[in-house]
Amino acid sequence: MKTVAILQARTTSTRLPRKAFLPVAGYPVAVLAALRAGNLGMLTIVATSDDSSDDELSAVFRSHNVTVYRGPLEDVLRRYYLAASDLSEDSAIIRLTGDNVVPDGDFVEQFAAAFHASGLEYMTTDSQRLPYGLGAEAFTVKVLRRAHGVADSQPDREHVGPWMGRNCQAGKYLPEALGEADYSHLRCTIDEEDDYRRVLSLFEGVESPVTVGWFDLMRKLATLPGAPSFRVPDRIAGGRTHSEFTLGTAQLGMDYGIVNQTGKPARADGIAMVRHAIAHGVTHIDTARAYGDSEEVLGAALTGGWRSRAEVVTKLDTLSALPFDANAGAVRSAVDESVAQSCRRLRTSGLTTLLLHRWEHRSAWHGAVWGRLLEMRESGVIGSLGASVSEPREALEALHDPLVQHLQIPMNVLDWRWKASGVERATFERPEVVVHTRSPFLQGILLNPARTWPVTDYDVEGCVRGLGDLVRKFERLNLADLCLAYLRGQAWITSIVVGCDTLAQMHGNLECFRGPRLTMEQCAEVERSLLRAPDNLLNPAKWKAHHEQHALR
Numbered sequence: 001m002k003t004v005a006i007l008q009a010r011t012t013s014t015r016l017p018r019k020a021f022l023p024v025a026g027y028p029v030a031v032l033a034a035l036r037a038g039n040l041g042m043l044t045i046v047a048t049s050d051d052s053s054d055d056e057l058s059a060v061f062r063s064h065n066v067t068v069y070r071g072p073l074e075d076v077l078r079r080y081y082l083a084a085s086d087l088s089e090d091s092a093i094i095r096l097t098g099d100n101v102v103p104d105g106d107f108v109e110q111f112a113a114a115f116h117a118s119g120l121e122y123m124t125t126d127s128q129r130l131p132y133g134l135g136a137e138a139f140t141v142k143v144l145r146r147a148h149g150v151a152d153s154q155p156d157r158e159h160v161g162p163w164m165g166r167n168c169q170a171g172k173y174l175p176e177a178l179g180e181a182d183y184s185h186l187r188c189t190i191d192e193e194d195d196y197r198r199v200l201s202l203f204e205g206v207e208s209p210v211t212v213g214w215f216d217l218m219r220k221l222a223t224l225p226g227a228p229s230f231r232v233p234d235r236i237a238g239g240r241t242h243s244e245f246t247l248g249t250a251q252l253g254m255d256y257g258i259v260n261q262t263g264k265p266a267r268a269d270g271i272a273m274v275r276h277a278i279a280h281g282v283t284h285i286d287t288a289r290a291y292g293d294s295e296e297v298l299g300a301a302l303t304g305g306w307r308s309r310a311e312v313v314t315k316l317d318t319l320s321a322l323p324f325d326a327n328a329g330a331v332r333s334a335v336d337e338s339v340a341q342s343c344r345r346l347r348t349s350g351l352t353t354l355l356l357h358r359w360e361h362r363s364a365w366h367g368a369v370w371g372r373l374l375e376m377r378e379s380g381v382i383g384s385l386g387a388s389v390s391e392p393r394e395a396l397e398a399l400h401d402p403l404v405q406h407l408q409i410p411m412n413v414l415d416w417r418w419k420a421s422g423v424e425r426a427t428f429e430r431p432e433v434v435v436h437t438r439s440p441f442l443q444g445i446l447l448n449p450a451r452t453w454p455v456t457d458y459d460v461e462g463c464v465r466g467l468g469d470l471v472r473k474f475e476r477l478n479l480a481d482l483c484l485a486y487l488r489g490q491a492w493i494t495s496i497v498v499g500c501d502t503l504a505q506m507h508g509n510l511e512c513f514r515g516p517r518l519t520m521e522q523c524a525e526v527e528r529s530l531l532r533a534p535d536n537l538l539n540p541a542k543w544k545a546h547h548e549q550h551a552l553r
Helices: 029-037 052-063 076-083 105-118 141-150 154-159 162-167 193-203 214-221 267-279 294-301 304-309 328-346 364-378 392-399 423-428 460-473 479-488 503-512 520-529 540-551
Strands: 003-008 044-049 067-071 092-097 122-125 137-140 170-173 234-237 240-243 245-248 284-286 311-315 351-356 382-388 406-410 434-438 495-499
Touching: 003 029, 003 076, 003 105, 029 044, 029 052, 029 092, 029 105, 044 052, 044 076, 052 067, 067 076, 076 141, 076 154, 092 105, 092 141, 105 122, 105 137, 105 170, 122 162, 137 141, 141 162, 154 162, 193 214, 193 304, 240 245, 245 267, 267 294, 267 304, 267 503, 284 434, 294 328, 311 328, 328 351, 328 364, 351 364, 351 406, 364 382, 382 392, 382 434, 392 406, 392 423, 460 479, 460 520, 479 495, 479 503, 479 520
Parallel strands: 003 044, 003 092, 044 067, 122 170, 245 284, 245 495, 284 311, 311 351, 351 382, 382 406, 406 434, 434 495
Antiparallel strands: 092 137, 122 137, 234 240
């Protein structure tokens, strides 16, 4: 079976203009990627476009004796199909990209051997333990031709492999040299300016950039200054990967939290916090129109390649200015304005996930809000719709609506209303729904001394002692770790929305996700050991009112 490596490259990159030409170790990036892929002799073809924008790039490849095939600019799948037109159906193709310079001939040859031995039609490198960017796909020419004839969606045509992964005998590959090591927290692609600087450092001092081994480069990658030392764990929900840590950003847009003593961070600090979270594998970021200028901070943070590395979940405006008897036109205008403002501030043309900030808006104004959001979803302005709820009743109603794809609830180590009311059971009947929990520290009071808690009739002193005892018994890092590990131990919860006031606090919260979740038995012991909290403690909206009533006694 003949094997050919086909590497795609183009000039018209938008996130990092002309990145294919950026110099690394004396070579243009894309040329270095091609030379490294073929350094053991495998035929390597560069598939670039026949657009005039790639005339210069084609000439550069040919000046380095790299074989070039030119095809459609936008239809990359057809470009591969045409580049393989002279190959027999049982030939194999290793697909590479010109912005990933770490894969070398050894990596490609080992991957090809594993693909041939598997008998599969399609194989991709397993991203669970490899750095982002150290990847490839393998498929037969027969399957490529089938995909070209059938695949009709824009993502399938642009990314080549998705249709094959869904419709063929498929598998994943991990190099044997990796052993038990995990490098998934690292990044070696070139998608933005920071990536380019990282790759420059990676090849600095390398005597033979074309022949240096991929594994040697990977080990060096882990030692570069500023490299993250771990990646937060993730789960699969709704067919997508979700990190267990979702960054909450209310603190980045306004003074938030009863125990917050630092206030809203400076814009530059907020941007740094967002990017630090993403660098450690955080895949989702939570915000809302009502969170001050949080969306604007995110819009600034998610420039360049950062936007492709995380998804934003935002919430509709609270619509407090709309009277209860507003007509349908006024309601639609308010919804349109909220979505438009979010898009402008986030610097995007559409919203990946939008939640109702108040569940009552699902049926208010004769359903005009929800109806307009469904129209916007159908037109592609909104990806997924969902709701942020406050009570179990609302969660159950949301879960009974098949159009709700994302649910956010407040939950913490003292709050078992959701299990008692059947919300947990209902989520198992809707496994495609993404469930995020917010307020894991109950606005921070769970991590603070009893004297800082709101005044209630709850045995706060006993609760604080009990929490401390559990931290020691389960050998957790601290109270934050216990609170997060308890929520992580709930199989029905996809991710936990965790806000951070400072970068130091973020470091601490990220560290909590390095340890194991609480087991089912440990979660049950937590629930036996701690008194169930009353509603006037679990609901921050009731803290002030209860405090005032208490003071009048």
